[in-house]
Amino acid sequence: MIYLEKKTFPHKGNTLIYFTYEDALKGDIFLKRLNILTGERIAKKIKRHEFTGKKDESIIVEGGDVYENIIIYSLGKSKERPLVSIRDGLANAVRLASSLKSSSIHLYYIPIMGDDFFDLGKNCAIGFYMGNYRFDKYKSKEQKKKNHIVQDMYVYSEKDFSPEFEQGIRYGEYIVKGVTTACDLVNEPASFVHPETLMKEAFNIEKESQGTITAQVLDRQECERLGMGAFLGVAKGSEREPKFIILKYNPKSATSAFVKATADKAKKICLIGKSITFDSGGISLKPSLGMEEMKSDMAGGATVLGVFKILAHLDKIVNISSYGEIYGILPACENMPSGKALKPGDVVRGLNGKTAEVINTDAEGRLTLADAVAYAEKYIQPDEIIDLATLTGACKVALGENIAGLFGNNDTFTKRFIKITQEEGEEVWQLPLYKPYLKLLKSDIADLKNVSSRGWGGAITGALFIGEFVVKAKWIHIDIAGPSYVTSSSGIANSGATGWGVLSIISYLAT
Ligand code: BES
Ligand code: ZN
Ligand code: ZN
Numbered sequence: 001m002i003y004l005e006k007k008t009f010p011h012k013g014n015t016l017i018y019f020t021y022e023d024a025l026k027g028d029i030f031l032k033r034l035n036i037l038t039g040e041r042i043a044k045k046i047k048r049h050e051f052t053g054k055k056d057e058s059i060i061v062e063g064g065d066v067y068e069n070i071i072i073y074s075l076g077k078s079k080e081r082p083l084v085s086i087r088d089g090l091a092n093a094v095r096l097a098s099s100l101k102s103s104s105i106h107l108y109y110i111p112i113m114g115d116d117f118f119d120l121g122k123n124c125a126i127g128f129y130m131g132n133y134r135f136d137k138y139k140s141k142e143q144k145k146k147n148h149i150v151q152d153m154y155v156y157s158e159k160d161f162s163p164e165f166e167q168g169i170r171y172g173e174y175i176v177k178g179v180t181t182a183c184d185l186v187n188e189p190a191s192f193v194h195p196e197t198l199m200k201e202a203f204n205i206e207k208e209s210q211g212t213i214t215a216q217v218l219d220r221q222e223c224e225r226l227g228m229g230a231f232l233g234v235a236k237g238s239e240r241e242p243k244f245i246i247l248k249y250n251p252k253s254a255t256s257a258f259v260k261a262t263a264d265k266a267k268k269i270c271l272i273g274k275s276i277t278f279d280s281g282g283i284s285l286k287p288s289l290g291m292e293e294m295k296s297d298m299a300g301g302a303t304v305l306g307v308f309k310i311l312a313h314l315d316k317i318v319n320i321s322s323y324g325e326i327y328g329i330l331p332a333c334e335n336m337p338s339g340k341a342l343k344p345g346d347v348v349r350g351l352n353g354k355t356a357e358v359i360n361t362d363a364e365g366r367l368t369l370a371d372a373v374a375y376a377e378k379y380i381q382p383d384e385i386i387d388l389a390t391l392t393g394a395c396k397v398a399l400g401e402n403i404a405g406l407f408g409n410n411d412t413f414t415k416r417f418i419k420i421t422q423e424e425g426e427e428v429w430q431l432p433l434y435k436p437y438l439k440l441l442k443s444d445i446a447d448l449k450n451v452s453s454r455g456w457g458g459a460i461t462g463a464l465f466i467g468e469f470v471v472k473a474k475w476i477h478i479d480i481a482g483p484s485y486v487t488s489s490s491g492i493a494n495s496g497a498t499g500w501g502v503l504s505i506i507s508y509l510a511t
Helices: 029-037 041-047 082-099 117-131 141-146 163-187 195-208 220-226 229-235 257-262 291-296 299-314 365-380 393-399 411-424 435-441 458-467 502-509
Strands: 002-006 013-020 058-062 067-074 104-108 152-157 213-218 243-249 264-273 275-279 323-335 347-349 355-357 384-389 404-408 428-430 474-479
Touching (some): 002 117, 013 029, 013 082, 041 058, 067 082, 117 163, 163 195, 163 299, 163 502, 195 213, 195 243, 195 275, 195 323, 213 220, 229 323, 229 347, 229 365, 243 299, 264 299, 264 365, 275 291, 275 365, 299 323, 299 502, 365 458, 393 404, 393 458, 404 458, 458 474
Parallel strands (some): 002 152, 013 067, 104 152, 264 323, 264 384, 275 323, 384 474, 404 428
Antiparallel strands (some): 213 243
């Protein structure tokens, strides 16, 4: 829980987290007071250069009579993305406090944190709860205990808290719900998350939404009837039934009068998430090394579900969206080898009539997304499409595990979205939709082939393939193969699933 209290500095407590800044270190009066309190231990550490104030440097000192421990944590230069650095710094500091087995942390509001109280509250909540996120349901009680959780955070201020700060915290708590919903689904082993599991989550979201969200699911026969041969081709090898999931949020039925009044009826956006609940590669089987990570190949879909999980509740706090309708599509299936599976050399026909020669059954995401995009263009006709997909290893090789690759067919839309990802601290790097590379996807016997005839530029050719199914919409494709599932914890990203994209998408919809 997060508690706000008006108290003078310092107040007795468990672990104090004190944020300082590289450029404010010298004149920091609070730090001076803490130094006295700890018998000059802080000054000694600074003298010995154990703490120079560089970003994300921290020291832990015994807290004298007042605190058990004090964590001094530097957020770097005070002007550099202050809110994101507070959020990520807090998550890291919570992990430190957890290693000290602290039951609570104490945080002081200091003016250098800025006076954008809503966003400050939001980021404090996200930092605190994400630093505490665990996926430990399969661990024994004893093991769970070792992985200590910091139960409470007390935020103190010498002045009254503004109501915006409290509202921001409440908003942040909703956002965390969205992010952790996505994380849980991705971290859960693939033998427990099937297309049907995602469908159930969609129906749950519908039920919780008080009439603002509807979920519709197309089964194999219905997909066949619509001609989704690309999606169904991928699904063929699996024992599990594919589910083509469509969510729709209708702001006109929201509780907020403002949202009702501003919802621009004509404007529609569609969020599409790659939802391969396990990607074995199919007949083009992946090597064993690292294959376990392919339970995360539905991370795009999980992010879309995370967004919808909270969409219906945010309008109580912020004016969510000027869109008339917000859609989510999850073409959910498993990519497995079997006697029924798609074979290299097969040709599939998508919903829009285009055919693709399947050279490599491991390039399955673009096939499922082709039908999802074609469905959106045919039956929804959105102004904007954003797809999130763990599409290519090539993108991860190019940008590493913390940066997503972003492609867009419309400069204004792309720039607006990139700006939001920067504000939210979700790193993206724009890559080109370089049309001349389309020739690498030419097939002798079909309209396209699903992989390039060359080994390079894989993230680009993957994006170009999906782009061939976009007709009218402004479109952004985000390759999240890297940042959706990471090897080490840092900032709000915990090792394993990160729920990448929930923050930016929500923020984009709310502005
Ligand atoms: N799901 C994978 C991409 C991936 C790799 C995601 C690593 C996360 C981490 C995707 O379906 C895939 O296998 N892509 C192939 C494409 C290739 C055959 C053109 C790849 O990247 O090797
Ligand atoms: Zn694959
Ligand atoms: Zn895949």
